Amino acid sequence: xxxxxxxxxxxxxxxxxxxxxxxxxxxxxxxxxxxxxxxxxxxxxxxxxxxxxxxxxxxxxxxxxxxxxxxxxxxxxxxxxxxxxxxxxxxxxxxxxxxxxxxxxxxxxxxxxxxxxxxxxxxxxxxxxxxxxxxxxxxxxxxxxxxxxxxxxxxxxxxxxxxxxxxxxxxxxxxxxxxxxxxxxxxxxxxxxxxxxxxxxxxxxxxxxxxxxxxxxxxxxxxxxxxxxxxxxxxxxxxxxxxxxxxxxxxxxxxxxxxxxxxxxxxxxxxxxxxxxxxxxxxxxxxxxxxxxxxxxxxxxxxxxxxxxxxxxxxxxxxxxxxxxxxxxxxxxxxxxxxxxxxxxxxxxxxxxxxxxxxxxxxxxxxxxxxxxxxxxxxxxxxxxxxxxxxxxxxxxxxxxxxxxxxxxxxxxxxxxxxxxxxxxxxxxxxxxxxxxxxxxxxxxxxx
Numbered sequence: 001x002x003x004x005x006x007x008x009x010x011x012x013x014x015x016x017x018x019x020x021x022x023x024x025x026x027x028x029x030x031x032x033x034x035x036x037x038x039x040x041x042x043x044x045x046x047x048x049x050x051x052x053x054x055x056x057x058x059x060x061x062x063x064x065x066x067x068x069x070x071x072x073x074x075x076x077x078x079x080x081x082x083x084x085x086x087x088x089x090x091x092x093x094x095x096x097x098x099x100x101x102x103x104x105x106x107x108x109x110x111x112x113x114x115x116x117x118x119x120x121x122x123x124x125x126x127x128x129x130x131x132x133x134x135x136x137x138x139x140x141x142x143x144x145x146x147x148x149x150x151x152x153x154x155x156x157x158x159x160x161x162x163x164x165x166x167x168x169x170x171x172x173x174x175x176x177x178x179x180x181x182x183x184x185x186x187x188x189x190x191x192x193x194x195x196x197x198x199x200x201x202x203x204x205x206x207x208x209x210x211x212x213x214x215x216x217x218x219x220x221x222x223x224x225x226x227x228x229x230x231x232x233x234x235x236x237x238x239x240x241x242x243x244x245x246x247x248x249x250x251x252x253x254x255x256x257x258x259x260x261x262x263x264x265x266x267x268x269x270x271x272x273x274x275x276x277x278x279x280x281x282x283x284x285x286x287x288x289x290x291x292x293x294x295x296x297x298x299x300x301x302x303x304x305x306x307x308x309x310x311x312x313x314x315x316x317x318x319x320x321x322x323x324x325x326x327x328x329x330x331x332x333x334x335x336x337x338x339x340x341x342x343x344x345x346x347x348x349x350x351x352x353x354x355x356x357x358x359x360x361x362x363x364x365x366x367x368x369x370x371x372x373x374x375x376x377x378x379x380x381x382x383x384x385x386x387x388x389x390x391x392x393x394x395x396x397x398x399x400x401x402x403x404x405x406x407x408x409x410x411x412x413x414x415x416x417x418x419x420x421x422x423x424x425x426x427x428x429x430x431x432x433x434x435x436x437x438x439x440x441x442x443x444x445x446x447x448x
């Protein structure tokens with residue numbers, strides 16, 4: 001999952017798109033939208049808004065995960081997290097044992113691949129100490145430091161539990177083994193700001209615990225990734241008193257449906273409504289607890305983002321047949337995020353998912369509306385019917401069949417369009433308007 005804190009990366013890209021040349025007189029693609037992230041399950045920004053309005057952690061979870069209750073795990077259990085892969089060497093310190101060999105916690109060691117499926121253990125100066133069988137278990141009573149970058153972006157991080165150094169082909173992998181509750185102490189502060197309301201932090205802790213427990217192992221040898229492919233995991237150095245308190249206050253609690261823990265997707269900001277899971281993750285069946293709901297305290301909007309049609313053509317090139325002539329939104333979800341669209345190119349048409357379209361254009365969510373203006377000078381921030389905050393949710397995707405520049409946000413005009421077609425709905429803003437501390441909000445959630 002992409003942590004809430006990682007929003008700056010996404011919004012920086014949006015800012016670049018918005019900075020398209022002001023001197024250009026050609027027609028421009030204008031994009032308005034809402035939310036940040038995939039839109040399935042719990043909105044962290046919305047959860048903080050609910051907490052600020054008196055909702056408890058359990059009430060927050062019941063709001064986003066329809067028909068669920070909070071249950072307790074019979075035992076804590078452990079978790080294994082892939083910190084990094086594809087390494088030629090692993091540098092670590094703080095360890096007291098490598099396999100059966102005693103080590104000095106104050107010393108730094110280097111592990112490299114050796115012949116015969118063994119691992120060579122060296123001093124920090126490169127002196128060979130011994131050959132040890134793989135996988136090599138690194139243990140200590142204190143957090144172990146893994147030098148370099150983990151896949152989460154953590155540099156020279158320290159981690160509770162033990163570390164396995166595993167041979168994978170001609171490279172090494174680093175896997176962290178630790179208890180579930182210890183793992184959550186490194187997840188919650190990377191997924192929600194530590195200064196947020198206790199009820200939101202507790203809801204985040206329960207959702208993160210449920211996701212970790214109920215998700216199938218990612219690959220043989222480990223359960224979860226340390227990054228956006230699962231949940232952001234910052235390790236020991238990410239821990240804070242407030243998030244530790246949230247983990248402890250909810251120890252063992254998970255979200256359950258029909259008596260079983262469920263995979264609890266979550267993300268940064270809904271913009272006012274969440275989405276049915278089958279409308280976002282390709283191939284996912286409908287789930288009764290992952291249906292779209294209204295989100296009363298999340299009003300995150302973005303736009304207008306402007307691109308010349310040439311710039312849009314360049315960003316969509318891998319999805320297009322020929323050069324871009326139009327973007328027709330053919331189906332929207334209940335929120336109403338884009339489910340599918342047709343890209344009209346000079347050499348034919350291609351059908352793309354809303355996720356693929358938003359990703360190619362660098363948009364923070366699939367709740368997007370497209371219009372065309374004759375030039376940047378005529379661009380007005382506004383909202384059409386498809387981008388307006390809904391007051392009720394339908395249960396089937398809506399199909400947009402209107403022509404270019406329709407009021408339901410269904411299409412983008414071809415290059416030959418010359419007149420302004422800016423939407424006339426309520427005014428949009430380029431910054432989030434959610435609870436305090438949510439000036440942006442990053443997409444949170446697992447990869448589809």
